[in-house]
Amino acid sequence: MAASDFTSDLDYDVFVIGGGINGAGVARDAAGRGFSVGLAEKDDLASGTSSGSTKLIHGGLRYLEFYEFRLVREALVEREVLWLNAPHIIWPLRFVLPHQAGLRPAWMLRLGLYLYDYIGGRRCLPPARTIDLRTDPAGKPLKPGFSKAFEYSDCWVQDARLVALNARDAAARGADIMTRTECTGLQREDGGWRITLKDRRTGATRQVTARLVVNAAGPWVDAVLTRVAGLNRVHNIRLVQGSHIVVPRLFDHDRCYIFQNADGRVMFAIPYENDFTLIGTTDRDFDGDLDHVAIAGDEVAYLCAAASEYFANPVTPDQVVWTYSAVRPLYDDGASKAQEATRDYVLKIDGDAETGALVNVFGGKITTYRRLAEAVMADIEGILGTRGPAWTSSAALPGGDFRAMTFDRLVDDIGARHPALPRPLIHRLVRNYGTEARRILADAKSLDALGTCFGADLYEAEVRFLIDREWARTADDVLWRRSKLGLRLSADEAARLQSWMARVQSEAGQPMTGAKP
Known part of the structure; x- marks a missing residue:
């Protein structure tokens, strides 16, 4: 031929x-x-890897220390591009960086944040500032020894x-x-x-x-x-494992903390799914089975100990309600430490x-x-x-075509069309699906119109949408990637969802490989 x-x-x-x-x-x-x-x-x-990130759209403040200016600038520019194209699953987040005596000096942090603000062409996100932790609410959950912090902007993303x-x-x-x-x-x-x-x-x-x-x-x-x-x-490539833990909410405000560790790494403590705090991440070389990546006990201990250096109330392993780990495929540039690999x-x-x-x-x-x-x-x-x-x-991603209105206004608009449905349900659907929440709710006048409830506020109408349009085939697809409702459903409820999904797909002759949902 x-x-x-x-x-x-x-x-x-x-x-x-x-x-x-x-x-x-x-x-x-x-x-x-x-x-x-x-x-x-x-x-x-x-x-x-793509569902195991720290879930940040960010420039990478610490990469400035390794002189990765092109990478940081490109990432900083992308923050607002992605936010505008997917405002339902990406939104601004303010980061509080307490100054820790004996680690990076305050002048270095100020210089880094000055560069962070100006090399990336920031337009919509607010600039960095200095805050007094003795009077600012961000200081309340921390140990009394912290008095100064720097606050700056990045974004949050529902990565999966x-x-x-x-x-x-x-x-x-x-x-x-x-x-x-x-x-x-x-x-x-x-x-x-x-x-x-x-x-x-x-x-x-x-x-x-x-x-x-x-x-x-x-x-x-x-x-x-x-x-x-x-x-x-x-x-x-150099395989580097990063692990995270989730604990009950540690603070009441909506800002994120970025902590410096004595080993030179940084760690985040992020408001997560309303009732939780996400803490991560670790960096360690990985040589195991890529199909079975899990957090190790010493990683849990490391994250708890690092957080406890800052929070007034210690974080302990028995508080952990969920963990996740992923392996980053970093290009092997010969860096001596996993945290220094590009x-x-x-x-x-x-x-x-x-x-x-x-x-x-x-x-x-x-x-x-x-x-x-x-x-x-x-x-x-x-x-x-x-x-x-x-x-x-x-080009907006599906559901992100609401630039003419704010997120809250879209929630109000959909809520007005469905007055009998709970506001928290509508808020979550808009946060996940943006304008496509209208398609899931259709003309529902009551919760019963959404079909079977599998637990929390997960209804049949949403699951069918995910099967038909987003290639969801198992309960884990729905509970841990298309949403994080796995944090709220019991094991029995998750098993019931799995049985229902298997039956529905079997009855429909649903193919395991999809083309154009």
């Missing part, structure tokens, strides 16, 4: 391996420029929902999104790729073809190169338009995923040619 014959009749222009934030972002951008796109994720969307919304938008623009689908073979053929896919729910395999492959498998990126593509002696992304191309190109994505952080996707698109267009202009900087 001639190369021209093969490449003129391929299933896809671009095939993406990996359904984390980078893979979903690339698929969205490519589909929006007019490329035919397929994406395979071996588990659920955001089931790895950011991935799902990028995949949603990619699908709306023509991409095929295949979850629970593992790429088990990559073979160059006549200037393109023959890709073997395995449905992990049924065991069935099939093959598709593509002109170019993007390897955005996150922690598995080297494994794709060695086990799937058959390359040898591959080592591009968070920047690196792209490497193997092959070309004649032999079949493979674009490999190493590293990156959730804040810069959209810019990473644009960089990947520059490589793709250099190989396949240009189809359409860059477009994602001003």
Whole structure:
């Protein structure tokens, strides 16, 4: 078969391996420029690193110490771009940084925050300021020895929902999104790729073809190169585990703390899901099973001890109600410590338009995923040619199209249309789905109209939406990635949800791999 014959009749222009934030972002951008796109994720969307972040859209204040000015500036610029395009799942957050005698001096913190405010073109977020912890409410939960702090702005994100919304938008623009689908073979053929896919729910395999492959498998990126593509002696990434703990709410205000630790690291204590505080993260090299990542006992002890250095009431392991861990695939730059390894992304191309190109994505952080996707698109267009202009900087993600009104006004508007429904339920739905909350609620006049209640305020109407439109297939998909209602449902309630979802999908003949929901 001639190369021209093969490449003129391929299933896809671009095939993406990996359904984390980078893979979903690339698929969205490519589909929006007019490329035919397929994406395979071996588990659920955001089931790895992208749901295990500290959930911040931030420049990375501490990266200034490692002179990563380009990365910090790019991330700072992206904060407001992403906020404007997804104001339902991203919102501003003020950070309180207490000055700790004997650690970084106050002048260094002031200089860092001056740079932080001005190198990123901040427009909407308020600037940094100095606060007196003896009089400011932020000082109340802390030990009495802290008197001065610096306060600055970054943003919060529902990380797994950011991935799902990028995949949603990619699908709306023509991409095929295949979850629970593992790429088990990559073979160059006549200037393109023959890709073997395995449905992990049924065991069935099939093959598709593509002109170019993007390897955005996150922690598995080297494994794709060695086990799937058959390359040898591959080592591009440093696997670093980060773990978090969640405890009952430690303070009443809505600001976040960033604490300096004696070991040079920083740690966050963040208001979480109204009734909790999220504390993290750790940084340690990882060499275990990537499919079974869990917090270690010494990590729990470390986070509790570090928080207790600042809070007046000690944080103890018995307070922990939930933990999560993820492995960051950092590009291996030879840094001596896990915390010093670069968070920047690196792209490497193997092959070309004649032999079949493979674009490999190493590293990156959730804040810069959209810019990473644009960089990947520059490589793709250099190989396949240009189809359409860059477009994602001003394009709202699904549900985020309410720039003409504030978040609270949208809640009021939907509440007025559904006066019989509880305000907290409407607020949560708008926070998760933005304007698409209207689609979930439809013309419901009462809670009964939303169907079965599985616990907390999770109703059948929402779960059906997630099955039909966001590739949710299990209770964990719903409770820990599309939402965090796992913090509120009992084990029995979660099991009942799982049974219901399995039955509904079986009755509907729901495929485990989705295309365009």
